[in-house]
Amino acid sequence: MPLSHREISPIETKVNGRQNVLEKRGKQVEFRRSGDLEEALTSLAELGDKAQVLAGGTDVMIQLERGEIFPETLVHIERVEGMRDIAENGRLTLGALATHIDLAQSPVLCDRYKSVAHAASLIGGWQTQAVGTIGGNVCNASPAADLLPPLLVHGTNVLLVSKDRGEREVSLADFVVGRRTIAREPDELVTGFSLDLSDGRTADVYKKVGRRGAMEVAIVGLAIRLSVDQAGTINDARIAVCSVAPVPFRAQAAEQALLGTKANGKETGSAAALLLEQVEPIDDVRATANYRRMVLPRIFESAVADCYLLAAKDLS
Amino acid sequence: MNLASTSTLVNGRSVTIIGDGATTLLDFLRDSLGLRGTKEGCSEGECGACTVLVDGRPVDSCLYPALAAEGRIIETIEGMDEGSHLSSIQAALVATGGIQCGFCTPGFVMTLTALLQKQPNPNRNEIVSALAGNLCRCTGYSQIVEAAVSLSELEEES
Numbered sequence: 001m002p003l004s005h006r007e008i009s010p011i012e013t014k015v016n017g018r019q020n021v022l023e024k025r026g027k028q029v030e031f032r033r034s035g036d037l038e039e040a041l042t043s044l045a046e047l048g049d050k051a052q053v054l055a056g057g058t059d060v061m062i063q064l065e066r067g068e069i070f071p072e073t074l075v076h077i078e079r080v081e082g083m084r085d086i087a088e089n090g091r092l093t094l095g096a097l098a099t100h101i102d103l104a105q106s107p108v109l110c111d112r113y114k115s116v117a118h119a120a121s122l123i124g125g126w127q128t129q130a131v132g133t134i135g136g137n138v139c140n141a142s143p144a145a146d147l148l149p150p151l152l153v154h155g156t157n158v159l160l161v162s163k164d165r166g167e168r169e170v171s172l173a174d175f176v177v178g179r180r181t182i183a184r185e186p187d188e189l190v191t192g193f194s195l196d197l198s199d200g201r202t203a204d205v206y207k208k209v210g211r212r213g214a215m216e217v218a219i220v221g222l223a224i225r226l227s228v229d230q231a232g233t234i235n236d237a238r239i240a241v242c243s244v245a246p247v248p249f250r251a252q253a254a255e256q257a258l259l260g261t262k263a264n265g266k267e268t269g270s271a272a273a274l275l276l277e278q279v280e281p282i283d284d285v286r287a288t289a290n291y292r293r294m295v296l297p298r299i300f301e302s303a304v305a306d307c308y309l310l311a312a313k314d315l316s
Numbered sequence: 317m318n319l320a321s322t323s324t325l326v327n328g329r330s331v332t333i334i335g336d337g338a339t340t341l342l343d344f345l346r347d348s349l350g351l352r353g354t355k356e357g358c359s360e361g362e363c364g365a366c367t368v369l370v371d372g373r374p375v376d377s378c379l380y381p382a383l384a385a386e387g388r389i390i391e392t393i394e395g396m397d398e399g400s401h402l403s404s405i406q407a408a409l410v411a412t413g414g415i416q417c418g419f420c421t422p423g424f425v426m427t428l429t430a431l432l433q434k435q436p437n438p439n440r441n442e443i444v445s446a447l448a449g450n451l452c453r454c455t456g457y458s459q460i461v462e463a464a465v466s467l468s469e470l471e472e473e474s
Contacts, residue, residue: 065338124449
């Protein structure tokens with residue numbers, strides 16, 4: 001029997017795919033293509049909060065299916081030109097449509113923004129990384145969003161634009177205001193992210209704890225960025241965590257505790273204690289709050305040790 | 317009505333996609349085109365049973381909007397055979413016993429096809445890493461990984 005695939009006879013086909021879901025939802029969702037930024041902004045200005053921006057779809061399509069969101073229109077931006085670039089121009093700019101694979105394989109990120117590249121490589125499997133975008137990961141604002149801790153330690157600003165009010169830049173810490181809540185106005189589009197330069201004796205690390213090595217939502221995620229002076233003393237320390245509070249955040253008290261030190265065990269231990277004071281973990285299907293409190297100091301200490309070695313590698 | 321239509325290539329054939337924004341590529345392939353080789357497992361991007369190739373990239377078709385496929389090249393398991401022969405990865409899965417119930421197999425074939433197109437001689441780590449998004453509850457993965465290893469010309473380090 002030949003193995004050739006079956007004939008697809010009718011070229012015109014009827015829609016019966018998600019009929020049951022369509023019935024449950026009561027109405028259909030418009031799909032609006034955006035060929036360029038102008039079109040996307042015009043759609044958002046017209047539709048406001050009736051629109052849901054859609055790029056790779058890996059979060060939006062699940063939420064649509066589950067009935068967690070009820071947009072009238074999906075504004076599809078996946079093909080907007082010029083929003084996928086990774087470029088250095090005083091700061092580092094990441095286009096909102098850069099996919100997780102783009103980030104994980106970018107030479108500049110793998111060289112000097114390792115925490116970003118590494119976190120992107122841990123988001124879902126190849127199927128998710130191929131189409132999922134940094135803009136989507138940030139705007140979905142999950143408490144467990146892998147990219148938020150690394151972006152927070154790099155002093156990231158979110159770049160937004162709207163048809164009527166033009167461009168706006170807001171710090172990521174001010175942009176993610178709550179669990180799955182962001183400070184984007186309904187007519188605005190996130191076009192990219194602007195990160196502090198990372199050069200000289202600066203290094204960064206992302207550590208993630210999950211139940212298995214891949215396809216995991218973080219039980220705890222932690223990013224750290226350290227800079228050291230000629231003597232190997234830490235003169236800039238930045239720490240951010242996810243999955244231990246409703247919103248990923250920078251742990252300033254712990255950062256202060258590392259300043260002026262060479263990250264020895266005692267000082268790192270004190271910083272870990274300060275970090276623990278700031279977290280509000282919960283019990284969920286992945287882990288208990290208690291486990292999260294137990295594991296956080298461990299990955300913090302190993303992240304500090306790894307990051308310090310990388311930052312100070314040219315000294316010795 | 318918010319139905320829209322657009323055209324795309326599925327296994328080399330030009331087809332018209334009609335759907336609303338929530339119609340997934342998986343629904344379109346299975347229910348509109350009758351291409352039931354692509355399986356629906358979890359419907360939320362965890363299991364990879366619905367993997368198809370979109371412009372050569374493995375994508376969970378349960379999460380990909382059908383209308384986003386406009387003008388793209390879609391490949392499904394039905395397009396994998398080479399005339400009357402199995403593709404090399406299909407034949408390797410048969411040879412190593414990488415199939416039991418078969419439900420996950422189309423997804424594995426698609427992901428491994430994408431891997432071998434990108435990297436004809438992958439090492440074991442690259443194979444395991446590429447397969448992270450495909451779940452199999454029968455084989456324990458070893459035979460599936462062996463199938464891909466058997467196609468790679470890399471010398472195996474013992």
